[in-house]
Amino acid sequence: MCGYLSMGGRRCAWHRPGEEGIGAMPGEKKQHKEDVLMRLRRIEGQVRGLQRLVEQDTYCIDVLTQVSATTRALQSFALQLLDEHMATCVSDAVAEGGEEREKKLREASNAIARLVRS
Structure with missing residues (x-):
């Protein structure tokens, strides 16, 4: 799912032009967004x-x-969003490595902490 545009202008899966996700059929991303x-x-x-x-x-x-x-x-909903973010954005960043990996892992950790406190 991870397709939310952050205030910082970062985009995830369903906002990336031309990408339907790994193994996704055309239109699946649009249907998933409609379901959400x-x-x-x-x-x-x-x-x-x-x-x-x-x-x-x-x-x-x-x-x-x-x-x-x-x-x-x-x-x-928050747990579903987190799960899909981990499976897409964070997974991609981990595979990429480097600074982006650390950044995405830190973001995910902070998001989990916020969810636990709420």
């Missing part, structure tokens, strides 16, 4: 549902139950 966006839209729907629950003065414990479900959905 659909997953994020579902999470967005969960957050909007939380807003409705608050607007409707829903019992606090019921709202907290939905908060927990939304949090799990975001955590699951």
Whole structure:
């Protein structure tokens, strides 16, 4: 998946012009991106549902139950993103070696630390 454009302008798999990934069939990258966006839209729907629950003065414990479900959905997405980043960007950098290898490993380690703390 790793195709997010960072604030620093770095691009990963689905933003690299002309690349469909190792062994990927044409169009797979586009379909994968659409699947990811659909997953994020579902999470967005969960957050909007939380807003409705608050607007409707829903019992606090019921709202907290939905908060927990939304949090799990975001955590699951984050783990999938991390897994795919490790399998693409980090793996490529490790194979390349040198400074890029160290940089990507450090980025991944920092990202894992942020996820663990959240």
